[in-house]
Amino acid sequence: MSQHPTSGTTTRSAAPTARHGRSRRRGLAATAGIAVTGFLLAACGSGDGGLAPADRPAGEATAAEGPVELRFSWWGSDTRHQLTQEVIDLFEAEHENITIVADYASWGDYWDKLSTSVAAGDTPDIMTQEERYLREYASRGVIQDMSALDALDLSGIDEEILGAGNFDDGQFGVPTGINAYALVADPQIYEQAGVEMPDDTSWTWDDYLQITTEIAANTPDGVYGAQDYGFNEPGFAIFARQKGEELYTPEGELGFSEETLAEWWELSLQLQEAGATPPATKSVEVENGGPEMSLVGTGQGAHSMFWTNQLEALTSAAGHDLELLRHPGEADGERTGMYFKPSMYYSISSTTEYPVEAAMFVDFLLNSTEAGELILSDRGLPANTDVREAVRDSFTDVDKQAAQFLDDLGPVIVDSLATPPEGSGEVVNIIKRINEQVLFGQITPQEAASQFMAEVEGAIG
């Protein structure tokens, strides 16, 4: 090599080196081929290996004798990570042979991470699930029917929502708590506009249009009557139910008519044209900003639609008390549309080596008052009704407000939603994109409705 000139351009000095090593390169290529084949074989092997852990107890499940290590994965904020760790510490103190490994990520990263771990045969023993993905994971055999686990007592769980994790003859997820999709209103903006707060048990969608338009007109530029509601589907589910329809049927098909969806987008355009909601560009930005950047969170609007467990975040962003309102149209429709939704689920891997201990831990999370005192309403208003009552006094004022709202709502709720079909995780992206096209006038509400139905059918088909 020393003969090579050190001067000259790189291409020129590289040329002889390349020729120099041709035969060697052939050898290398062969080695590479073998290594890659080995790698691929190894990768294929691990996928199968994960399904049959060698020391998994066959037949009836019994508690393990020696030390047990379980991995629990969840998504969420730093506050959730801290309080979940406290719950884990508490559980470990009671069960000295069990170690729980915490595995957490933000909402967006969580699903990438979870699906990749499953693909790698490294499914966490216990995981939090969400309704849009629950069926997908269940039908692929990733999570197990928890009703067969004796160590997990489900008798205390709110009947209203327990069924949501039960399908295909199995309890594949147990709800952690309940939530409702509601309107969050800012009383200060109402006052500023000189508009009376509506009676939310009787107001109609016409009232909503009128009130929000009036608020926008009576307040300075840049303050709006409402945030656009078209970027995700729970609001539409309520709207459809008020007309006696459903977002999805229990069989996992679309349960609404094209006219209803077109009407929903038509109303959204009317709101935009009346100036009640912001111009399209602003709506897009606000939507991408999350609760903290929402119109209600930043004092730029009187209404935004959110889940009740987001009230805390919204209130702290707004800096003053906000109010929860029922959706308009609950009284004058064919039936009420609002519903309780399990905020999330606990599920247990079907390949866990220690199903008994995993069930014990989930039981602790759900049914222990001590755990409830720590978790409070972080994963929704606790699903176990006894725990809910026991820890209620420890709630913050905002949580108490949300709990009261849900209590009052209970009697008017007809039923819960069917568990969304496989593939419904994509729907939020579809509706968001089509809503943008509607707001920018690229397509009419009618076109939007038929496009949405076609795309969703493709996704869940």
Next chain:
Amino acid sequence: MSAVAELRSTTKGTGRRVRRGPTTASEKRDARAAIFFLSPWVVGLLLITVGPILASLYLSFTDYGLLAAPEWIGLENYQRMIDDPRLHNALLVTFRYVFISVPLQLAAALALALFLDRGVRGIALYRSAYYLPSLLGGSVAVAILWRQVFGTDGLVNQALAVIGIEGQGWVSHPDTALGTLMILNVWTFGSPMVIFLAGLRQIPEMYYEAASIDGAGRMRRFWSITIPLLTPIIFFNLVLQVIGAFQTFTQAFIVSSGTGGPADSTLFYTLYLYQKGFGSLDMGYASAMAWLLLAIVAGLTAVNFFASKYWVFYND
């Protein structure tokens, strides 16, 4: 031209020594040492790059939802691409981005390089300053900044307000969102600029002197000396930037919150690939998309190399 011929003759030969592998014992020892020192890189290449690449080729012929084992379906993923309007849109968005922003970026890089090459005082400072965006451009922080700068209440609109124009939200309007990302790409002209600068330094001063004596003006010297001698560098930058631009992901992901919005106007190819793979858990289709992208980029690069015969001038 005679100077070029002269240069050619002096540099000729160094690249012509043809050898057939190591012969002496010391060369063999050298070769073993080379392989030894290369091995960390080779192992990494095989396990982290080549392995997954081959795996993705296999997966592109399967229905693979990540949660269960892949199932062989032959060419179905590739057939589905034909009727996928979002894929076509993603291609359109990406092609527009590449064909508009890369030439602009290279023009900006060359202009700045020419300016700095004239021996500005404190050139090191300028060079670093202009290079900085290249390091930052692909980062999450800059993408967030971009969203802010081109937002409804962002810096751009605040500046426009001063002269009495009420601007819209640039990143949140389907007609302008892609444009803001093109500007971001043009802004990261630093790395081609540094390469241009190095190329300009390589051009012997004597050509310019000779041309001046013959009465060539500044423009004439630029078009007849600088540009022809710089064509290999332009070509190099072009190939590199085109390949890079096709792979744009971070900026679009952050600016649109991962959706490619508003209304799919920033749905870059790689972003759609990611959505398909991790959002829809359609890894088979996403793998097929990756191979289509590879084919497109390889095809364009081949065209580039073929066309280079007609405009790139190697003075050797």
